C-alpha cells in the first residue's frame with residue numbers, strides 16, 4: 466500500500482507549476498543594506514530592519530552584556546521562573562513608549578496575535594478582520610473559535626454592516642501599516658465604529674512602530690489615538706527595533722487577562738533576557754534618532770516619484786485620512802506585477818543585477834496581485850535607490 470505521503474512530490478510539482486514554489490537564500494552576513502549571498506555583495510531591499518538597528522553597535526553591546534548577566538536561555542516560561550528583571554524593565558519601557566498602562570512581552574508576534582484573540586473571545590463572540598490582515602491575525606481569529614468575519618480592505622462601511630448584524634462580544638482586528646501593501650488602516654474611523662458598537666479594537670502595528678510618528682510611536686501616535694480609542698495595541702520587536710519578539714500594550718485589566726488566559730503566553734519559553742536587553746537599547750535609539758525616520762521618508766518618497774515616472778504600479782496611499790501622507794509614508798513600497806511567475810522572474814533578474822527584492826505571491830497576497838515588496842532602511846543611500854530604479858526599469862521591460 467502506498468502511504469498518504471507518497472503524493473507529496475506531486476503536490477510540490479503543482480506548487481512549482483503555478484510559480485508559487487518558495488525557497489530560501491543563505492545569508493553570510495549580518496542584516497543590513499549590504500548582504501553577502503553566494504560570495505557576492507547584494508544591496509538589500511527586502512528587510513524589515515527599517516531603522517537599521519539589527520546590527521547597531523550599541524544594540525550588539527547591550528546584547529553581549531545581557532548574555533554575560535543572564536546567560537543564553539531563559540530556562541522556562543514567564544510564569545514559572547523565566548521572567549527576568551530585563552524582561553520586566555523592557556515591558557515598563559514599552560508601556561511608556563506606547564503611552565499605555567502596561568505592556569506584556571510575547572516570544573513572537575505570531576504567538577502574540579494567536580494568544581490575544583483566543584484570550585479575549587469565546588464561541589459566542591465575533592471577530593472582524595480586514596481582508597488583507599497579516600496571516601497571524603487571520604489564524605488567530607480562526608483558532609479563537611469565535612464567529613469569523615472579514616470586511617473589505619480598509620472599508621469601514623462594509624465593517625459597519627457586519628458589526629450591526631453580530632451579537633456577543635465583538636473584536637475588530639486590523640494591521641496598522643499593512644505588511645504587504647504598506648498603506649495605512651483608517652484607524653480614526655475604525656475607532657469610532659468600534660465605540661459606536663461597543664466593540665473592542667485591536668491594532669497590529671508591526672510596520673508602523675519605530676517608523677511612523679514623532680519618536681516612532683507608530684500609527685496610533687500619528688493619528689493621536691490613545692488607549693481608550695484603541696484598547697489593544699500589538700507590536701513586534703523583530704522589525705524596526707531590529708531584535709526579536711513582540712508585545713501587547715493596553716490597560717492593566719487587559720494585560721492581567723492575557724497573563725491568565727493567553728495560551729501562547731503561558732505555554733512557551735520566555736525569549737532570552739539578552740534579547741530584551743538588546744531591545745531596550747534599540748528602543749532608546751528608535752525613540753531619539755528622528756533622522757532615521759526622516760531619511761526613510763525621503764528614500765520612500767524618492768522611490769515613489771521615480772517609480773511613478775517609470776510607469777510602475779505602486780499602491781495608492783491617498784485615502785482621506787492619510788491625505789497628509791506626503792509628510793509621512795511607509796517603509797514598504799510594493800510594485801504590483803500581477804502574475805506570480807513574472808514577479809519571480811523580475812526578482813531573479815534584479816538579483817543578477819545585485820539587488821535583493823522579494824517576490825510576494827498568493828496566498829500571502831490575493832490571487833493576481835503578486836508583487837515586488839520593496840522596503841527601505843534608514844541606512845540606504847539615495848544613490849542606491851536610484852540604481853534600484855534603473856535596474857527595475859530594465860527588469861520590468863524584459
Ligand SMILES: *Cc1c(COP(=O)(O)O)cnc(C)c1O
Nearest residue numbers: 573574575599601644671701710
Ligand atoms: C511580522 C509580523 C507579525 C509576526 O511577528 P513575528 O514576531 O515575526 O512572529 C505579525 N503581524 C504583522 C503585521 C507582521 O508583519
